[in-house]
Amino acid sequence: MTATDIESLQPRAGRSLQACLVTSVITLFVLLIGVTVTATLFIRQIQTELATISKDPLEHIPGSEAYRSEKYKMQNFAYLRANSDQLKNETMTWAASSSGSVGSRYLYNDKQQALQPQLEGSYLLYLDLELRCVRSDLRKCGEAHVTVKVMMNMQSSTLDCEAQLPRGKKDVRAAKCWKVVQLGPTDRLITSMEAHGDTQSWKLNTNQSGLGMFLVDGQAQ
Known part of the structure; x- marks a missing residue:
């Protein structure tokens, strides 16, 4: 080559x-x-x-039909409604929405505002917040920011739920937050609120705002 x-x-x-x-x-x-x-x-x-x-938190849990039974609800569900519509930096106060809204496997201390499960297990903990502008002229509603924290034993936050309230755009803002947490009989849940901005122009709708939880994996029968 x-x-x-x-x-x-x-x-x-x-x-x-x-x-x-x-x-x-x-x-x-x-x-x-x-x-x-x-x-x-x-x-x-x-x-x-x-x-x-x-x-609908129950919808995606296997065997959720059992959770929907009246017997299960009477034992393993708890739901509390907000007592005050004020946006303040303080411990939130709650009340049972009806005679059966706090199941028999929970204790609620209305003096300490503490919700306490009686069984060890996994719980779905959730917060519903609905806020509305109370001004007749929405343009007078300023911005505000609200954070609600569910504290476990007053040491660590188990669930945080935030709502950003815009200036004069909508009269109602809703926030839905949930989390699966591991709890036992010694755990006490207390809820605190932090509010900043034009807190006088916004109020919490107590009929649509609440704290709830139910047992999804534990010793329930």
Whole structure:
């Protein structure tokens, strides 16, 4: 093979390498697009599931029919409504919404505002907050920010629920927050509120705002 033949092979080898690199880049680009699309769809699915669960926490729990029975509710459900409509930095006060709204497996101390389960297990703890502008002219409602924290044994926050109230846009704002937590008979839940901004223009709707919990995995019978 002459020197001329060797030189003629070099451009061909270069073109082959270039084509291989281009193909690899295109393949990686296609794979990247596929992964991005899949991740986006997965995130949207999770968001949809969470939105659905917040509307009806029982709906996505296996065997939830048992939780819906009257016997189970009388024992393992607890629901308290907010007593005050004021937005203040203070411990929130609650009241049973009806004679059977606090199950027999809970203790509620209305002097200390403490809710205490009597069984060890996993509980779904949730907060419903509905706030409304009390000004006849919505434009006079300023911005406000409300955070409600469910504290366990006054040491750590078990559930945080925040509501951002915009300036003069809507007269009603709702926040729904939930979390599955592990609790036992020695755990006491006390709720505190932190409010900032134009707190005089906004009030808590006590009929639609409450603290609830129910046993989802434990020694219930």
